[in-house]
Amino acid sequence: MKNFNKKITALIFASFLLITSQVQALKMPDYDRDILFEGKAAVFVPTNDTLKDIYNNCADFGLEVTGRMFDRLYAFSGVDFLRKNSYTTELASPTQLSIVNLALGAKYFLPFSHGDFYFGVGIAPTFLCTDDRTPEPLHQTQWSCGGIAKTGLIVDLPRSLFLDFYFNYSFVKSNSYSNSPPQLQETHLDGYLFGIGFGYRFH
Amino acid sequence: MKKIRICLFYLCIFTMHNFFGVMPNSVVDVISSGFFNNPQDIAITSDGLTLYVPNFNNNNVSIVDITTNSLTGIVANSNFSSPQSIAITPDGTTAYVTNYGNDSVSIIDIATNAVTGTIANPNFNSPYAIAITPNGTTAYVTNLGNNSVSIIDIATNTATELVVDVDTTVTYPIDIAITPDGTIAYVVNRDDNSVSIIDIATNTVTGIVAGSNFNLPQAIAITPNGATAYVTNNDGSSVSIIDIATNSATGFIADSNFALPQAIAISPNGATAYVSNIGINTVSVVDVNTNAVTGFISGFSGPLNIAITPDSATAYIISDGKLATINTETNVLTGFILTPGLRLSRAIAITPDDTTAYVSNGDYNNMSVIDIATNTVSEIINDSLFLFPQGIAITPDGTTAYVANRDVDFAPVRNDSVVIIDVATNTATGIVANSNFNYPLNIAITPDGTTAYVTNRDNNSVSIIDIPTNAVTGVVANSNFRSPQSIAITPDGSTAYVANPGNNSVSIIDIATNAVTGTIANPNFSSPYAIAITFDGAKAYVTNYENRSISIIDIATNSVTEKISGLPSGARFITIAPDDTIIYCEGSGSVVIIDALTNTVIGSIINYSLYRPLAMAILSNGEFGYVANYETSTVSVIALSSSTPTPTPIQAPSAMQIRVIKNKFLQYTDIINLVSWIPADIGPQALYYSVYRDAGLTQLISTVYAQGPLEVLDRNRQPNTTYTYYIVAVDVDGNISSSINKSITT
Numbered sequence: 001m002k003n004f005n006k007k008i009t010a011l012i013f014a015s016f017l018l019i020t021s022q023v024q025a026l027k028m029p030d031y032d033r034d035i036l037f038e039g040k041a042a043v044f045v046p047t048n049d050t051l052k053d054i055y056n057n058c059a060d061f062g063l064e065v066t067g068r069m070f071d072r073l074y075a076f077s078g079v080d081f082l083r084k085n086s087y088t089t090e091l092a093s094p095t096q097l098s099i100v101n102l103a104l105g106a107k108y109f110l111p112f113s114h115g116d117f118y119f120g121v122g123i124a125p126t127f128l129c130t131d132d133r134t135p136e137p138l139h140q141t142q143w144s145c146g147g148i149a150k151t152g153l154i155v156d157l158p159r160s161l162f163l164d165f166y167f168n169y170s171f172v173k174s175n176s177y178s179n180s181p182p183q184l185q186e187t188h189l190d191g192y193l194f195g196i197g198f199g200y201r202f203h
Numbered sequence: 204m205k206k207i208r209i210c211l212f213y214l215c216i217f218t219m220h221n222f223f224g225v226m227p228n229s230v231v232d233v234i235s236s237g238f239f240n241n242p243q244d245i246a247i248t249s250d251g252l253t254l255y256v257p258n259f260n261n262n263n264v265s266i267v268d269i270t271t272n273s274l275t276g277i278v279a280n281s282n283f284s285s286p287q288s289i290a291i292t293p294d295g296t297t298a299y300v301t302n303y304g305n306d307s308v309s310i311i312d313i314a315t316n317a318v319t320g321t322i323a324n325p326n327f328n329s330p331y332a333i334a335i336t337p338n339g340t341t342a343y344v345t346n347l348g349n350n351s352v353s354i355i356d357i358a359t360n361t362a363t364e365l366v367v368d369v370d371t372t373v374t375y376p377i378d379i380a381i382t383p384d385g386t387i388a389y390v391v392n393r394d395d396n397s398v399s400i401i402d403i404a405t406n407t408v409t410g411i412v413a414g415s416n417f418n419l420p421q422a423i424a425i426t427p428n429g430a431t432a433y434v435t436n437n438d439g440s441s442v443s444i445i446d447i448a449t450n451s452a453t454g455f456i457a458d459s460n461f462a463l464p465q466a467i468a469i470s471p472n473g474a475t476a477y478v479s480n481i482g483i484n485t486v487s488v489v490d491v492n493t494n495a496v497t498g499f500i501s502g503f504s505g506p507l508n509i510a511i512t513p514d515s516a517t518a519y520i521i522s523d524g525k526l527a528t529i530n531t532e533t534n535v536l537t538g539f540i541l542t543p544g545l546r547l548s549r550a551i552a553i554t555p556d557d558t559t560a561y562v563s564n565g566d567y568n569n570m571s572v573i574d575i576a577t578n579t580v581s582e583i584i585n586d587s588l589f590l591f592p593q594g595i596a597i598t599p600d601g602t603t604a605y606v607a608n609r610d611v612d613f614a615p616v617r618n619d620s621v622v623i624i625d626v627a628t629n630t631a632t633g634i635v636a637n638s639n640f641n642y643p644l645n646i647a648i649t650p651d652g653t654t655a656y657v658t659n660r661d662n663n664s665v666s667i668i669d670i671p672t673n674a675v676t677g678v679v680a681n682s683n684f685r686s687p688q689s690i691a692i693t694p695d696g697s698t699a700y701v702a703n704p705g706n707n708s709v710s711i712i713d714i715a716t717n718a719v720t721g722t723i724a725n726p727n728f729s730s731p732y733a734i735a736i737t738f739d740g741a742k743a744y745v746t747n748y749e750n751r752s753i754s755i756i757d758i759a760t761n762s763v764t765e766k767i768s769g770l771p772s773g774a775r776f777i778t779i780a781p782d783d784t785i786i787y788c789e790g791s792g793s794v795v796i797i798d799a800l801t802n803t804v805i806g807s808i809i810n811y812s813l814y815r816p817l818a819m820a821i822l823s824n825g826e827f828g829y830v831a832n833y834e835t836s837t838v839s840v841i842a843l844s845s846s847t848p849t850p851t852p853i854q855a856p857s858a859m860q861i862r863v864i865k866n867k868f869l870q871y872t873d874i875i876n877l878v879s880w881i882p883a884d885i886g887p888q889a890l891y892y893s894v895y896r897d898a899g900l901t902q903l904i905s906t907v908y909a910q911g912p913l914e915v916l917d918r919n920r921q922p923n924t925t926y927t928y929y930i931v932a933v934d935v936d937g938n939i940s941s942s943i944n945k946s947i948t949t
Contacts, residue, residue, distance in 0.1 A: 049396070050867060053418070089419065089438060090394070091866045091875070132868045134918065140870050185871050 042195025048188035146172030164197035230810035245510035257286035280318035301330040324362035345376035414452030435464040458496035468509035479506035548831035552595040563592035586631035594645035637675035681719035725763035854883030879914040889932035
């Protein structure tokens with residue numbers, strides 16, 4: 001578990017470096033600079049039956065950076081993390097779910113007097129890790145890639161601070177193989193995120 | 204006349220011998236007065252006059268007269284095995300009962316309340332729910348064991364077809380309902396969160412209804428107009444709504460008062476649905492027109508299935524093993540149906556002429572009278588004189604029975620007494636009252652019939668009753684009495700022995716002087732509880748409750764000479780065969796057989812009915828024993844051998860069941876076969892059971908000790924694969940029974 005935590009930390013740092021370099025590289029002289037850094041907290045509401053039956057709603061935390069590319073078109077990159085312990089519905093076997101969800105995409109901003117309304121789409125490379133008790137411990141990990149659609153409302157606060165009320169829908173599908181006996185099972189990590197972000201806006 | 208009665212009696216005994224084939228030391232009959240015992244389902248006849256309740260634990264079906272809300276009888280048959288569900292044909296002539304335990308369906312003729320046949324078919328596999336088409340031609344039975352639905356042709360009473368679509372559309376089919384027009388059967392797939400649609404014309408699965416709100420669906424009911432079906436979601440605490448015209452889930456009813464909703468029933472007038480909430484012991488009331496919960500009714504305990512009378516006036520609900528009634532106009536719990544007869548039986552005594560047995564129903568303040576010729580409860584002695592009746596003794600001339608009445612624990616003012624019953628009329632004619640009675644438990648009568656001795660547990664004394672005057676004439680008190688329980692008198696009437704569990708001793712009373720003349724103490728005594736004296740007067744046997752043993756007292760020397768060990772837990776009571784060759788010890792779930800010549804345990808009698816047996820009485824000819832069972836509220840009739848029996852070999856377990864469980868994790872599904880069984884009815888007790896995957900008994904899955912839950916989880920099975928399991932029982936000497944086996948496809 002310690003190694004897993006280190007991997008997650010490394011992923012978050014790597015994402016930050018990537019995002020920061022992207023935003024720095026933008027340097028679009030024709031438009032005003034507008035870069036938004038935010039920390040987020042949300043509720044993940046799964047739509048997939050299996051995910052919902054076992055884990056139901058989960059708390060999700062993340063970081064996101066958004067930078068202007070062209071006029072009202074912005075690029076965004078983010079990382080989300082959630083972890084939840086639960087039990088299977090049939091035999092109440094303990095299980096732990098961990099998801100690191102990266103996101104890279106574009107947002108379209110619609111400014112108003114005190115902030116912006118936005119919507120966006122992107123890709124979502126996702127790292128899934130489950131630790132099940134069957135009753136023997138079974139640790140399974142995999143990477144897969146899905147998509148994300150998001151919309152939100154940014155409310156500007158004094159001192160370049162802002163609040164971001166957002167709603168995301170992400171969908172990730174992968175095929176998992178059980179160890180014993182070998183069986184193929186589709187895994188869907190589909191769901192909604194209702195959350196709020198708080199950040200600083202460079203402009 | 205008396206000679207005729209006696210001749211009839213022995214004719215009946217002879218008939219019983221031939222009918223049952225009489226295997227020595229086996230239970231040949233179970234007397235039950237219909238006491239509900241783990242009832243599972245309810246069905247009401249179309250005329251609304253009678254209600255039938257299968258008793259899963261008693262292997263019978265109770266009959267309730269709806270007009271009086273009283274239990275009027277039982278349907279008993281040896282083919283009943285864990286009866287689960289019941290359905291009655293629309294013409295009210297026949298009832299069909301699924302036998303979960305032996306994969307069959309029993310047919311009951313409603314006119315005679317007799318089982319007229321049993322439908323067996325290889326396709327039956329843990330048959331569970333049953334529904335009959337409105338035209339009465341076909342019955343559909345769900346099979347939990349093989350995820351299928353069997354079809355019974357009612358005209359021929361044969362299982363003709365099998366609707367099966369494993370893993371896709373029928374998965375743990377826990378309930379079934381048929382539309383009023385008889386076109387569609389809906390099957391609730393508990394483990395698939397869906398409902399299968401069976402086209403009755405073609406008997407094929409034409410689709411499934413699935414919806415996000417299905418969550419461990421449990422039961423289904425259809426409105427009388429055939430427009431809507433309602434499905435309870437046990438895990439989702441909601442009720443799903445299916446539009447029958449479109450076969451789609453159109454929504455669900457959520458309410459804070461739904462808690463693990465179990466069963467559902469809709470009133471025949473279509474106005475109201477009732478949902479039992481096992482989680483909070485209530486019944487929710489749903490307005491079918493608005494799909495809104497309008498209230499809930501409390502006062503239940505573990506409410507299960509519901510049935511409503513055809514006039515929609517009364518709902519019947521299984522609650523805590525009883526049958527509760529609801530007035531559907533006021534939606535108020537109006538009471539519980541109390542079943543007469545054997546209830547939590549505590550003691551039993553047989554008249555000297557072997558015609559009648561009396562059973563004290565301790566917690567229900569009455570006595571059951573059993574006609575031994577027919578082995579039925581012939582009468583209930585109800586009288587306000589009874590107050591937790593316990594021990595019974597009958598005078599040697601058979602005219603009078605005395606029953607110890609012990610008041611409740613810690614009663615501020617004790618009303619302990621002894622009730623006098625006139626055996627000729629089966630009436631309580633009076634009580635013997637005395638201030639010295641204090642928690643009287645057991646009674647013994649001298650062979651000359653002049654005196655009765657009553658142990659008083661809570662004041663460490665023995666009261667003396669003069670039988671001709673029915674008056675207490677004295678008290679035997681002694682400092683060595685400690686919580687005296689049981690008392691026995693030697694056949695010559697000279698001495699009484701009293702077991703004192705409070706100080707691990709046995710007191711000796713000289714009957715001539717009514718004085719304690721000695722106390723037997725021995726290191727082997729450990730909560731000595733019951734005491735019995737051999738008919739030759741040579742030995743007394745004393746059960747030691749704490750260390751599961753029996754101490755043997757030599758009456759000539761009043762010393763403990765031997766100890767019999769290795770009794771099962773709960774072994775407290777003891778009975779001696781009339782020829783003194785066999786000792787019977789009633790344990791927690793069996794009757795242990797002890798060879799009195801060698802003083803060794805030579806076997807045990809096991810039967811589902813023998814659950815906390817608290818007393819046993821044996822006919823004077825020694826052929827049959829009657830055991831009062833507290834937990835099952837039954838009296839087991841045991842055919843006894845008159846001489847030392849040959850130990851029976853260990854028998855294979857029975858009622859093997861297999862259920863496929865799909866323990867679904869996010870990334871994979873663990874397919875598990877849950878194998879369960881019950882002990883054999885006869886033969887020595889098993890020490891453990893071994894479960895194998897092959898007929899050669901080489902692939903051992905697990906060993907299960909007999910004291911634990913008799914089930915095995917075989918994990919990580921392959922999908923769509925047939926597995927066959929074999930189970931053998933092994934006794935303490937390592938003897939292995941033959942195997943039983945059963946197959947299942949995952």
